[in-house]
Amino acid sequence: MNKSELSGIALIIVSFVLIVYFGYNNYQEKNRLKNDKLELTSQIEHLQQTIEKNNQIIADNEQSKRELENQSTEWQEQINEQLKNNDCANQLVPVSVSNSLYNRAKNLRQPTDTSKSIK
Structure with a gap:
């Protein structure tokens, strides 16, 4: 055989070795990416379940707050009805007490905002 042959x-031979080398690396990378995809899909599903649970908790809490x-x-209506003809109920309440009660009732009655639930 001469030198050119x-x-x-x-x-x-070198081309074949390179083709096998790159083919094998491509196969390994494809398997790694497939495994990564499966793992990420699993994590996404888990996060979606967590989001659904959290949204249900938020909805339950808002329902409880409305209740x-x-x-x-x-109760306020019942108290008002019972105190309607009571002389003691017509006496002035100190401003600090009435403000405190007012603020407490106001905080309890603030509307719930359901637009901020997790999506």
Whole structure:
């Protein structure tokens, strides 16, 4: 065999080795990416479940708050009805006490904002 035939064979062998090398690396990278994709998909599903649970907790808390607001209103109406003809109820209450009670009731009755739930 002459020198050019040997270089051609060497070139073919080197090309084959490179093709096998890059093919194997590509196969390994493809498997790694496939595993990463499965792991990320699993994490996304887990996060979606967590979001759904948190949204349900938020909705339950808002419902409880509305129920407490309604209960507070009912109690206030009952108190007002019972004190309607009571002389003691017509006496002035110190400003600091009335402000404190007013602010407490105001905070309890603030509307709930459901637009801020997690999506």
